[in-house]
Amino acid sequence: xxxxxxxxHWHAVLVGSKKEKFVFDLLQxxxxxxxxxxxxxxxxxxxxxxxxxxxxxxxxxFVQVSEQxxxxxxETAYVYKFIRFGxxxxxxxxxxxxxxxxxxGHYDDVELADDQLYRKxxxxxxxxxxxxxxxxxxxxxxxxxxxxxKLESLDLKLTWTVKASKLKRTT
Numbered sequence: 001x002x003x004x005x006x007x008x009h010w011h012a013v014l015v016g017s018k019k020e021k022f023v024f025d026l027l028q029x030x031x032x033x034x035x036x037x038x039x040x041x042x043x044x045x046x047x048x049x050x051x052x053x054x055x056x057x058x059x060x061x062f063v064q065v066s067e068q069x070x071x072x073x074x075e076t077a078y079v080y081k082f083i084r085f086g087x088x089x090x091x092x093x094x095x096x097x098x099x100x101x102x103x104x105g106h107y108d109d110v111e112l113a114d115d116q117l118y119r120k121x122x123x124x125x126x127x128x129x130x131x132x133x134x135x136x137x138x139x140x141x142x143x144x145x146x147x148x149x150k151l152e153s154l155d156l157k158l159t160w161t162v163k164a165s166k167l168k169r170t171t
Contacts, residue, residue: 007066007067008033008064008065008066008069009064009065009066009091009092010035010062010063010064010091010092010093010094010096010097011062011063011064011065011082011083011089011090011091011092012060012061012062012082012083012090012092013060013061013062013063013073013079013080013081013082013083014059014060014079014080014081014082014083015059015060015061015078015079015080016059016078016080017058017059017127017132019078020036020055020058020059020060020061021036021055022077022078023061023076023077023078023079024036024061026076026077026078027061027063027073027076027079030072030076032063032064032065032069032072032073033063033064033065034061034062034063034064035061035062035063035064035097035100035101036055036061036062037055037056037057037062037100037101037104038053038054038055038056038104039053039054039055039056039104040052040053040054041053041054056100056104058127058165059127060083061079062092062097070082070089117164118138118141118147118164118167118169119138119141120138120139120140120141121137121138122137122138122169123135123136123137123169123170124136124137124138124147124149124167124168124169124170125167125168125170126149126162126166126167127166127167127168135170136149136150137149137150142161146161146162146163146164147161147162147164147167148161148162149161149162149167
């Protein structure tokens with residue numbers, strides 16, 4: 001691990017879909033302090049039940065770095081960018097990381113709250129799954145945080161039922 005420095009802050013970085021654990025390992029090998037909140041999810045298959053550890057927040061990994069280490073993070077495979085608000089890289093207070101670690105470590109039913117609601121006609125982009133990056137338009141609210149989305153790319157029009165957690169609003 002790198003030497004402790006008071007100018008090191010926690011930041012969220014956007015990583016490739018389903019690459020969170022891989023990026024976590026790469027960053028650890030570089031000696032970067034990294035946190036990936038994982039939760040257990042049980043899946044039922046036709047012949048068995050299996051429990052997996054999956055990221056609490058898809059496509060995000062948390063790093064504690066100084067400003068000089070930002071490049072080391074960005075040069076890591078599948079790391080796309082630091083999360084910004086108002087044009088600035090956002091520092092996450094240590095106490096918020098501590099709360100996240102406590103909640104994830106002590107409770108089995110932790111889920112990311114999704115208060116994002118979409119309306120008919122909203123322009124959206126898929127942010128998880130095989131179709132990540134595809135843009136479309138909300139056609140219908142199917143209830144239970146599921147939406148019918150018309151995808152328009154390569155002049156191909158498809159309709160797809162998508163969970164709200166896999167969408168983000170675009171302009």
